[in-house]
Amino acid sequence: MQAEIIAVGTEILLGQVVDTNSAFIARELAEAGIEVYYHSLVGDNADRLTAVLERARSRSDLVIISGGLGPTKDDLTKQTVAQLLGVKLVEDEVAMAKIQHHFAVTGRKLTPNNRLQALYPAGSQSLKNTTGMAVGAFYQSPNGADMMLLPGPPSELEPMFLKEALPRLKQAYQRQEYLVSRVLRFFGIGESQLVTELGDLIANQTNPTIAPYAKETEVTLRLTASAENEAAGERLLDDMIATIKDRVGDYLYGYGDDNTLAQVVVNELIARHLTITAAESLTAGEFQSTLGDVPGVSAIFPGGFVTYANEAKHALLGVPEKTIAEQGVVSEATAKEMAERSRQKLDTDFGLSFTGVAGPDALEGQPAGTVWVGLAQRGQAPRAQLIRLAGTRAKIRERTVMTGLDWIRRILRDKK
Amino acid sequence: MQAEIIAVGTEILLGQVVDTNSAFIARELAEAGIEVYYHSLVGDNADRLTAVLERARSRSDLVIISGGLGPTKDDLTKQTVAQLLGVKLVEDEVAMAKIQHHFAVTGRKLTPNNRLQALYPAGSQSLKNTTGMAVGAFYQSPNGADMMLLPGPPSELEPMFLKEALPRLKQAYQRQEYLVSRVLRFFGIGESQLVTELGDLIANQTNPTIAPYAKETEVTLRLTASAENEAAGERLLDDMIATIKDRVGDYLYGYGDDNTLAQVVVNELIARHLTITAAESLTAGEFQSTLGDVPGVSAIFPGGFVTYANEAKHALLGVPEKTIAEQGVVSEATAKEMAERSRQKLDTDFGLSFTGVAGPDALEGQPAGTVWVGLAQRGQAPRAQLIRLAGTRAKIRERTVMTGLDWIRRILRDKK
Numbered sequence: 001m002q003a004e005i006i007a008v009g010t011e012i013l014l015g016q017v018v019d020t021n022s023a024f025i026a027r028e029l030a031e032a033g034i035e036v037y038y039h040s041l042v043g044d045n046a047d048r049l050t051a052v053l054e055r056a057r058s059r060s061d062l063v064i065i066s067g068g069l070g071p072t073k074d075d076l077t078k079q080t081v082a083q084l085l086g087v088k089l090v091e092d093e094v095a096m097a098k099i100q101h102h103f104a105v106t107g108r109k110l111t112p113n114n115r116l117q118a119l120y121p122a123g124s125q126s127l128k129n130t131t132g133m134a135v136g137a138f139y140q141s142p143n144g145a146d147m148m149l150l151p152g153p154p155s156e157l158e159p160m161f162l163k164e165a166l167p168r169l170k171q172a173y174q175r176q177e178y179l180v181s182r183v184l185r186f187f188g189i190g191e192s193q194l195v196t197e198l199g200d201l202i203a204n205q206t207n208p209t210i211a212p213y214a215k216e217t218e219v220t221l222r223l224t225a226s227a228e229n230e231a232a233g234e235r236l237l238d239d240m241i242a243t244i245k246d247r248v249g250d251y252l253y254g255y256g257d258d259n260t261l262a263q264v265v266v267n268e269l270i271a272r273h274l275t276i277t278a279a280e281s282l283t284a285g286e287f288q289s290t291l292g293d294v295p296g297v298s299a300i301f302p303g304g305f306v307t308y309a310n311e312a313k314h315a316l317l318g319v320p321e322k323t324i325a326e327q328g329v330v331s332e333a334t335a336k337e338m339a340e341r342s343r344q345k346l347d348t349d350f351g352l353s354f355t356g357v358a359g360p361d362a363l364e365g366q367p368a369g370t371v372w373v374g375l376a377q378r379g380q381a382p383r384a385q386l387i388r389l390a391g392t393r394a395k396i397r398e399r400t401v402m403t404g405l406d407w408i409r410r411i412l413r414d415k416k
Numbered sequence: 417m418q419a420e421i422i423a424v425g426t427e428i429l430l431g432q433v434v435d436t437n438s439a440f441i442a443r444e445l446a447e448a449g450i451e452v453y454y455h456s457l458v459g460d461n462a463d464r465l466t467a468v469l470e471r472a473r474s475r476s477d478l479v480i481i482s483g484g485l486g487p488t489k490d491d492l493t494k495q496t497v498a499q500l501l502g503v504k505l506v507e508d509e510v511a512m513a514k515i516q517h518h519f520a521v522t523g524r525k526l527t528p529n530n531r532l533q534a535l536y537p538a539g540s541q542s543l544k545n546t547t548g549m550a551v552g553a554f555y556q557s558p559n560g561a562d563m564m565l566l567p568g569p570p571s572e573l574e575p576m577f578l579k580e581a582l583p584r585l586k587q588a589y590q591r592q593e594y595l596v597s598r599v600l601r602f603f604g605i606g607e608s609q610l611v612t613e614l615g616d617l618i619a620n621q622t623n624p625t626i627a628p629y630a631k632e633t634e635v636t637l638r639l640t641a642s643a644e645n646e647a648a649g650e651r652l653l654d655d656m657i658a659t660i661k662d663r664v665g666d667y668l669y670g671y672g673d674d675n676t677l678a679q680v681v682v683n684e685l686i687a688r689h690l691t692i693t694a695a696e697s698l699t700a701g702e703f704q705s706t707l708g709d710v711p712g713v714s715a716i717f718p719g720g721f722v723t724y725a726n727e728a729k730h731a732l733l734g735v736p737e738k739t740i741a742e743q744g745v746v747s748e749a750t751a752k753e754m755a756e757r758s759r760q761k762l763d764t765d766f767g768l769s770f771t772g773v774a775g776p777d778a779l780e781g782q783p784a785g786t787v788w789v790g791l792a793q794r795g796q797a798p799r800a801q802l803i804r805l806a807g808t809r810a811k812i813r814e815r816t817v818m819t820g821l822d823w824i825r826r827i828l829r830d831k832k
Contacts, residue, residue: 012439013442013453013454014442014446015438015439015441015442015444015446016443016627017439018434018435019438022431023433023435024431026429026431027430028431036429036430037429037459037461038458038464038468039456039457040455041438041454042453043453048453052454191488192527192529192530193527195488195489195529202489211426211427212490213432213433216571222432280701281719283705283708284701284704284705284707284708284713285700285701285702285703285704285705285708285720286701286702286705286708287701288724289699289813291700292698292699292700292724293809293810297700297724298724303722303724303728303732304701304722305719305732306708306719306720308704308713309717312720313719315761315762316721316761316762345732346728358708359711360711361711388521388523390517390521390522391547392547392571394709397705
């Protein structure tokens with residue numbers, strides 16, 4: 001069972017609009033255990049659309065097409081598909097009644113092209129559009145690939161796909177096995193190192209499969225297991241995750257597509273009633289802003305300091321001018337002072353500090369990417385660690401923030 | 417001259433990531449007068465990639481491929497292209513030196529797979545990657561389609577395309593007429609309103625063409641003029657821009673692809689030697705962090721305050737507890753106090769403040785999206801404005817930051 005996805009529309013071909021439909025459909029198909037090997041994108045042009053459709057039919061079992069079902073002259077997807085299938089277009093009476101009602105209510109004139117939206121290729125099942133006018137269609141071919149037609153606007157396509165299309169696809173292509181997947185999130189280890197550490201597992205992957213993916217500051221692994229039932233699939237995942245944790249568990253901060261290191265840290269602080277503040281130099285508020293992204297953070301984060309200039313480090317925090325003058329602003333001593341003094345000022349359990357060279361220029365003879373992260377903890381002497389980062393100003397700052405979050409994560413983990 | 421675009425990567429094929437590169441490239445090619453008829457997307461699989469590449473070569477003059485240049489086993493784009501072209505991979509010495517330097521600086525081990533990133537197909541021009549490791553390539557074929565290889569991460573692809581690829585494409589496929597374009601950036605006006613205000617200009621556009629594009633918090637217009645020489649093109653642009661400014665110039669904050677409202681404001685403050693600080697509640701440091709993104713900001717930004725909790729507003733800024741108790745924390749009075757007191761504490765020319773409801777929950781009976789922005793100016797009474805925003809927590813915070821920046825922009829503009 002092999003599907004492919006085609007998006008139709010000149011506005012997406014020219015890049016004026018980004019096609020999000022194909023990714024949406026692909027995710028849902030993967031979930032349902034239907035493999036996708038190709039996406040294509042073509043403009044509102046009957047000849048080129050026909051060529052793309054013919055190729056798709058020749059290499060896939062199911063072709064899902066989005067876009068071009070509307071009422072304008074540009075919209076010619078269903079006419080083209082009907083011609084290719086050698087069938088006529090027929091009218092969906094319910095959809096036609098809805099179109100007539102809409103025009104009656106809004107007092108606009110029903111032009112002939114609007115009737116087009118109620119048509120679908122004969123022999124298909126029509127798919128109801130609850131958020132728009134144009135019906136979709138699912139054509140199961142006795143000889144050749146099946147075809148599915150969906151509207152272009154995501155606000156119409158997504159509900160139609162979930163409510164109308166997916167149940168029909170599952171029925172048509174029911175699989176024996178059950179698919180379960182989990183995403184593992186890592187910080188502090190590069191993609192290449194992770195892939196090296198897990199090299200044999202990745203090389204020999206069959207079930208579960210293991211897919212690494214690198215983002216700007218973190219790496220994820222998606223494990224997908226296929227089994228006869230959900231519990232058996234979960235057991236396969238649990239076993240593989242145990243093996244992975246033995247090797248690189250130190251860098252594993254959490255699970256799930258919709259998760260971040262900040263969420264993990266903030267939620268753990270909330271759970272333990274531990275408060276946090278920060279004094280930020282090169283990050284200029286980005287650490288605190290990242291905490292602020294997490295709903296509920298106000299329970300453990302009263303606020304903090306942005307001390308960009310040396311005078312602000314002295315004026316707002318009371319960092320001795322002597323420390324900065326003698327040790328440098330990018331130094332262990334300054335980082336510790338900033339962390340501990342911010343913690344004391346707001347009487348929190350943790351105080352983080354960040355001082356370093358964001359670039360592009362060097363500072364105090366230290367190159368861009370030289371960063372001290374300070375950490376103060378109630379009842380303990382403050383500490384600081386030196387990190388050396390490369391990349392743009394934005395990347396250096398973002399990685400600095402993540403390093404601070406990860407330090408807290410590790411302390412909380414080890415305190416358990 | 418006909419180009420097509422191929423995106424490579426299993427994570428985009430499966431829909432885990434939406435491909436924005438193809439749209440970006442398509443827009444830029446349209447701009448440069450190069451027609452695009454097809455986009456395709458294929459996973460990290462050598463056989464299917466080869467099949468897609470062969471078809472593309474047979475029907476197009478230029479094939480632009482993004483993704484799969486990284487260091488992992490999955491990344492096989494350039495090996496596949498080299499094989500198809502019948503050439504070897506050769507090393508870019510500068511890129512190799514950069515990779516070695518990066519690993520030396522960060523103290524990580526240089527594994528053999530990382531060297532892959534410095535390779536490109538022999539006979540190509542290599543394209544420098546200023547924001548990452550993997551080099552790109554432009555292969556001009558004596559017989560058959562030309563090929564261009566670009567990295568997958570948009571943060572690497574976009575600068576490489578603009579700085580390295582586009583000039584080479586323009587040189588290779590030079591047209592008779594000269595194309596010049598300019599991007600106009602707007603904040604505070606929605607796309608639909610902008611398009612309505614400029615409706616007749618957009619409907620009748622021929623030369624220059626006018627392409628609106630909406631982003632999360634701003635709208636851009638790209639004007640492109642075609643003329644026999646650059647000066648004539650610039651004149652056409654100047655005339656159209658004068659007409660546009662007459663209608664919506666109030667919202668126009670700047671020009672250029674690589675520009676932001678923060679850059680415009682920070683650079684104007686630097687030019688006038690005016691300093692700024694802030695006291696942030698709902699934005700939690702995002703305003704200051706946004707200032708911190710701009711190189712050179714230290715000249716006019718000493719630092720500031722994140723006062724998330726009411727106690728922090730009192731303890732760090734001295735906002736009277738009475739004001740907060742009687743007027744509320746989300747109020748004009750509190751916003752003014754925060755702005756003026758932060759300004760006084762750091763003796764700056766401007767002090768901004770942000771207090772409001774980021775959501776998802778209401779606060780003090782006020783719905784999410786209710787925000788007061790305060791502004792203090794040396795020698796003037798502090799002011800505050802109420803804005804009402806909709807959307808997610810992240811959008812509300814981002815729009816709040818932009819509103820603060822735009823307020824400063826307007827004051828500086830009117831002081832001129």
